Amino acid sequence: MAALQTPSAVPKPPKWQIYLAFAAIYIIWGSTYLGIRFTNETIPPFLMSGLRFVIAGTCLYLYARIVNKAKAPTWPNVKAATIVALLLILIGNGGVAYAELTIPSSIAALLIATSPVWVVLLGWLFFGNARPNSRTVIGLTLGLAGMVVLIGPGQLTGHALDMVGLGIIIISTIGWTVGSLYSSVAKTLAPPLIHTALQMLAGGFFLLITAALRGEVASFHVEQVSLKSWLAFGYLIVFGSLVGFNAYSWLIRVVPPSQASTYAYVNPLVAVILGWLFGGEAITWQMLLAGAFILPGVILILRAKAKTSKPQVVPEEAT
Template identity: 40%
Template sequence: MSATAVSARPAPVLVGAALLALYLIWGSTYLATKTALTAWPPFLLSGVRYLLAGGVQYAVIRLSGAAAPSRQDWARAAVVGICLPLFGNGGTTFSQQYIPSGLAALLVATVPMFLAVLGWWSGLTPKPTAKVMLGLGLGLGGMYLLASTKTTAPVLIPGHPGIGVVAVLLAAFMWSVGSLYSKKNPIGGSPFLGVGMQMICGGFFLLIAGLLHGEAPRFHLGGITPKAWFAFAYLVTFGSWIAFSAYIWLLRVVEPALAGTYAFVNPVVAVLLGWAFAGEALNVQMTGGALLIVLAVMLVVLGGRKTSAPQPAPAGEHQLADVED
């Protein structure tokens, strides 16, 4: 992002509308995923979603005149596809069989904390500030409270919440690894073409994971209810196209820290929707853990903001990196 792009801000109403899209749409994709999982197995759900969204996006951008990507670009897209769609989204979707969608969203909010630590260790970002370190400590406390919570909320596969917690934390970690890789190894050409390539690669790997997981015999196209079809269409249309396009645009016109505020708003939206529509009850321990994680992510994201003049951002900033569902 250039200094000119940041200083020449668009109308505040446009920025507000784009942020609202991220907050509401990405926050609601957790409930949509849980609804779709009543008829779709997890990895096939994510695989078909990403292949469809990525295939259409790639075709549209190429037909509009974008140059064909190189083999190196496809290799980079494959690495990001493994880290983000496969482990990141696939792991989060898998986890929602075992834990409530609100809890999954709260644990996914640890992504900025992983990014702060991994970015520092890899030399891509400066050493965390005191506020960031405080946020990391609070985040660990919040994760402990959430991971040790005994909930009676309805889940698809009851009795094994630990599987879901481990899966979503691994997903958050791998999402962070893929985000940093994408920043350091950007795909050339149109950023929207690169995103389509990453989704195509991720969708392919997710389908392979679904087949290895034995999901094909359990999947029956005729058994998908209208409600599950609607949830799937919502994930493709709103989650993969509209909200992500808003995020790409925000990265171009505002500071990344402002665009990244979705990380601590989405969990609040997801928890409220899960409570209102999916019977996901909240107890004192979950509420305390949620508050700690939200506060922690705010400290990590906003505490790491630079007050100096903004520098040009790497082209990879406009790829699929740093995006949750």
């Protein structure tokens, strides 16, 4: 999902609605990693992701145009959304789906939790953002240390993780960050709902083209898809892409950015627990040690940024 431009303030809603929205982005977005793993069992990753985003993007576009009466996008709107889609949807989401063929969903979530680290570093180096202060530097150090622990020597777990899969997740996280930072400075974006729908549609077509080039379309047989994969696929479309996005886009209107940003260190915990409970994934000392570095680092970074008015960056699997 794209980085969103924070809308104007709206009246304070009842607390139960706020709590429900937080529960949605905490649990639903934390569960998408396991959902991807379940779809990967019988649906090729790029084909699954492409269909998911084309369907979700079509639904969101129709909702924005018919229900919200949004204006049709201009060509500059489409061009900007296509650039963002290449980075966020194809490289970001597509890379994660492919990497989860060999990487446990819990470890993928922990690595992606370093997104705020990349936002600060790349935003400062290439997008003219402020130089990191002392608290942010400590957070960066902790986050990067946690990443080193997680992808480090296999002696910590007794077996080595797939380095290609780990590398793809890191590249996809960086691609997602660059796309989000570009969204925050681009001048030709459509209104949020239309922009996100365009992103999904363009990204979905990129993913389907990639699937065709990799032979996923030719080798795919619908009758071989398991019920678990179908259910996970539907869950990713309805809850991961549509419900989760709408909950977040509403939440950032009614609570401080520092509170809305707490998804960044709750989602990995949810992903680890769900991967252990329902996916048979082990919780290792290496993961716990990496989390002990990454999560406090993310908290420090987000708290240091809480006083700024920069747009929020939606987490990589929050679509």
